Amino acid sequence: MIIDKGLSPDFINDYLKVCGKYITFAKFGWGTSAVQSRELVKEKIENYKKYGIKTYPGGTLFEVCFSKNLFEEYLKECKDLGFECVEISDGSMELKPEDKDYAIKQAKKAGFIVLSEVGKKSIVLDSELEIHERIELVKKDLESGADFVIIEGRESGKSIGLFDEKGNVKKEELEILAENVDMDKIILEAPQKNQQVEFILRFGNDVNLGNISFEEVISLETLRRGLRGDTFGKI
Amino acid sequence: MIIDKGLSPDFINDYLKVCGKYITFAKFGWGTSAVQSRELVKEKIENYKKYGIKTYPGGTLFEVCFSKNLFEEYLKECKDLGFECVEISDGSMELKPEDKDYAIKQAKKAGFIVLSEVGKKSIVLDSELEIHERIELVKKDLESGADFVIIEGRESGKSIGLFDEKGNVKKEELEILAENVDMDKIILEAPQKNQQVEFILRFGNDVNLGNISFEEVISLETLRRGLRGDTFGKI
Amino acid sequence: MIIDKGLSPDFINDYLKVCGKYITFAKFGWGTSAVQSRELVKEKIENYKKYGIKTYPGGTLFEVCFSKNLFEEYLKECKDLGFECVEISDGSMELKPEDKDYAIKQAKKAGFIVLSEVGKKSIVLDSELEIHERIELVKKDLESGADFVIIEGRESGKSIGLFDEKGNVKKEELEILAENVDMDKIILEAPQKNQQVEFILRFGNDVNLGNISFEEVISLETLRRGLRGDTFGKI
Numbered sequence: 001m002i003i004d005k006g007l008s009p010d011f012i013n014d015y016l017k018v019c020g021k022y023i024t025f026a027k028f029g030w031g032t033s034a035v036q037s038r039e040l041v042k043e044k045i046e047n048y049k050k051y052g053i054k055t056y057p058g059g060t061l062f063e064v065c066f067s068k069n070l071f072e073e074y075l076k077e078c079k080d081l082g083f084e085c086v087e088i089s090d091g092s093m094e095l096k097p098e099d100k101d102y103a104i105k106q107a108k109k110a111g112f113i114v115l116s117e118v119g120k121k122s123i124v125l126d127s128e129l130e131i132h133e134r135i136e137l138v139k140k141d142l143e144s145g146a147d148f149v150i151i152e153g154r155e156s157g158k159s160i161g162l163f164d165e166k167g168n169v170k171k172e173e174l175e176i177l178a179e180n181v182d183m184d185k186i187i188l189e190a191p192q193k194n195q196q197v198e199f200i201l202r203f204g205n206d207v208n209l210g211n212i213s214f215e216e217v218i219s220l221e222t223l224r225r226g227l228r229g230d231t232f233g234k235i
Numbered sequence: 236m237i238i239d240k241g242l243s244p245d246f247i248n249d250y251l252k253v254c255g256k257y258i259t260f261a262k263f264g265w266g267t268s269a270v271q272s273r274e275l276v277k278e279k280i281e282n283y284k285k286y287g288i289k290t291y292p293g294g295t296l297f298e299v300c301f302s303k304n305l306f307e308e309y310l311k312e313c314k315d316l317g318f319e320c321v322e323i324s325d326g327s328m329e330l331k332p333e334d335k336d337y338a339i340k341q342a343k344k345a346g347f348i349v350l351s352e353v354g355k356k357s358i359v360l361d362s363e364l365e366i367h368e369r370i371e372l373v374k375k376d377l378e379s380g381a382d383f384v385i386i387e388g389r390e391s392g393k394s395i396g397l398f399d400e401k402g403n404v405k406k407e408e409l410e411i412l413a414e415n416v417d418m419d420k421i422i423l424e425a426p427q428k429n430q431q432v433e434f435i436l437r438f439g440n441d442v443n444l445g446n447i448s449f450e451e452v453i454s455l456e457t458l459r460r461g462l463r464g465d466t467f468g469k470i
Numbered sequence: 471m472i473i474d475k476g477l478s479p480d481f482i483n484d485y486l487k488v489c490g491k492y493i494t495f496a497k498f499g500w501g502t503s504a505v506q507s508r509e510l511v512k513e514k515i516e517n518y519k520k521y522g523i524k525t526y527p528g529g530t531l532f533e534v535c536f537s538k539n540l541f542e543e544y545l546k547e548c549k550d551l552g553f554e555c556v557e558i559s560d561g562s563m564e565l566k567p568e569d570k571d572y573a574i575k576q577a578k579k580a581g582f583i584v585l586s587e588v589g590k591k592s593i594v595l596d597s598e599l600e601i602h603e604r605i606e607l608v609k610k611d612l613e614s615g616a617d618f619v620i621i622e623g624r625e626s627g628k629s630i631g632l633f634d635e636k637g638n639v640k641k642e643e644l645e646i647l648a649e650n651v652d653m654d655k656i657i658l659e660a661p662q663k664n665q666q667v668e669f670i671l672r673f674g675n676d677v678n679l680g681n682i683s684f685e686e687v688i689s690l691e692t693l694r695r696g697l698r699g700d701t702f703g704k705i
Contacts, residue, residue: 006453008249014478018506031462032453036253060464067468092467121464154464218476218502227501229530229591229624232562233537241688243484266697267688271488295699302703327702356699389699 001025001187001210002217003155005032009040012047019217020051025085025115025187025210029155030058038081045082055082059089059117066103067093075110088141089117091152097140104144115187116141119152123159126152131173135180142185151177153189153211161189169198183207196220197230205235236260236422236445237452238390240267244275247282254452255286260320260350260422260445264390265293273316280317290317294324294352297338302328306338310345323376324352326387332375339379350422351376354387358394361387366408370415377420386412388424388446396424404433418442431455432465440470471495471657471680472687473625475502479510482517489687490521495555495585495657497680499625500528508551515552525552529559529587532573537563541573545580558611559587561622567610574614585657586611589622593629596622601643605650612655621647623659623681631659639668653677666690667700675705 065074118137120126189211205224222228226235300309355361424446440459457463461470535544588607590596659681675694692698696705
């Protein structure tokens with residue numbers, strides 16, 4: 001899963017010739033799709049679709065709309081624009097468990113692939129989330145019907161989720177997570193190379209990774225195949 | 236205000252479809268316009284102009300030319316290339332107050348929008364500039380006729396101007412600045428996200444920000460509108 | 471020497487209009503050429519060739535192939551794809567001195583420009599390489615027939631080769647290197663601006679630099695000409 005935070009339409013066409021086949025999801029990060037023209041968003045979604053890449057707006061946009069009682073309109077607009085997925089998150093707002101459950105179910109009912117997210121955007125609030133709580137939240141979202149659950153890593157990959165303030169993976173927490181959930185259902189946000197390397201070495205080269213910068217897709221693919229020094233001879 | 240440090244002409248056309256409307260000024264950073272062919276620079280300026288974006292070469296190029304007694308030729312060349320603005324700075328050289336005053340006035344007389352800059356490129360020299368001195372320099376440039384005054388932040392945003400060595404905003408100095416100058420006339424260089432967030436939360440979402448990387452324009456627009464976690468619910 | 475870690479073909483054409491004349495070599499970093507389609511790699515090589523830029527796959531790809539006894543096939547494939555150079559390195563594997571000598575000689579015999587590399591990808595292993603050992607390795611490679619020897623700096627430029635953990639240049643080691651080898655035969659990997667500045671100020675503005683990000687080519691050219699604050703008045 002890559003983040004598109006404002007890529008240009010012709011550039012996308014050119015770019016996907018190089019790495020389209022390595023991408024499953026393209027996220028229009030947080031609220032970025034709302035500040036690009038509707039025509040442009042539609043065109044970009046079509047460009048991705050030619051390569052079988054499924055698109056969705058960042059969870060923050062869902063949160064903005066849900067908090068303004070515009071959830072129904074939000075789903076309709078996502079459909080109209082051509083998005084095939086939606087992300088249901090509560091990174092920037094309080095969302096009651098029953099509301100998250102409801103939102104996931106409604107989005108499924110409307111025909112979307114649903115990616116939910118677990119974690120907070122705020123370093124302070126996120127650090128209060130103990131790993132067993134995180135796991136409970138993951139399980140709940142899967143029970144609600146989410147197709148995948150994303151573990152928050154933000155664009156920075158520091159002091160958030162499974163990462164310490166330097167961006168290193170908290171291995172103990174990772175192991176507890178791995179023991180308790182089906183990793184095929186998890187997308188680990190891993191914007192930094194060292195994080196990608198650790199997850200690949202731990203879970204194998206088909207681990208689901210997210211928040212990949214568009215510039216790093218080819219590089220990540222070489223890591224998955226042992227074609228870069230960091231994973232050479234280890235795959 | 237974005238920095239263009241060597242963008243390609245077709246890419247610019249494609250890119251501005253996405254975010255052209257959010258950009259007021261495009262700076263050809265420092266001396267970069269001088270190492271691209273004249274035809275190319277003209278073409279790029281035209282591309283920006285289609286979206287109403289005003290362009291100018293970085294202040295360093297002015298300083299190189301002024302220090303070689305080529306100021307008149309510099310203004311003529313800027314005009315010939317199609318630049319609508321010039322930046323008058325003394326970041327890398329000593330410029331007597333009367334020379335800066337003269338340069339601003341000459342540039343205005345020649346029909347340019349004038350952006351002056353306050354601050355030094357050298358960390359050591361810049362750190363010697365006390366905030367009240369900075370404010371005096373800002374006021375002087377405005378009196379000379381500068382349309383905007385840029386507060387130096389470099390491309391890095393660290394250990395310079397209003398930023399400490401980690402890139403955090405020095406809040407006390409910022410407040411002193413805000414109390415003493417008309418912020419509508421100021422462009423705050425703010426290459427890092429945390430800086431953009433702080434300035435938006437302090438001065439409102441229409442604060443003038445500069446040295447924005449071309450890749451961050453859409454992201455910055457979402458910050459201005461509360462569509463990213465960092466400013467969600469705070470705008 | 472720039473790193474291409476997955477640039478798109480049309481983008482390259484557009485991009486080289488801006489800075490093609492400042493690039494001598496384009497490296498398809500590590501194994502990235504192996505995860506792009508053959509047609510695409512050929513097209514990209516042709517695009518570079520129009521500007522006289524010589525291309526080669528990263529040394530890691532050589533190492534992968536050599537370690538699988540596919541060296542002959544590797545050279546043939548490089549030729550078929552249109553690469554004009556190859557890199558012979560042992561950054562991720564143990565390579566006996568006689569094997570490196572053999573590989574360099576075979577590649578020369580096959581008609582390639584040969585760039586060898588000295589240094590290890592692993593921070594731990596690289597730190598065990600004392601500067602005089604590095605120099606001996608450089609000399610051996612030149613005796614074997616390498617056209618240039620690259621001093622490892624990786625994409626990060628930290629804790630590797632001539633750089634400390636902050637990316638600062640180890641000046642003593644640099645001086646020992648400079649005293650003992652012909653710097654015209656050396657390519658210094660220097661991904662960070664401060665490294666580029668130091669090498670330019672020490673060796674002059676035509677020093678051979680490598681691992682330059684595609685986005686920094688124009689910026690580097692301004693450093694070489696004293697058109698950026700960092701080298702203003704010092705060239």
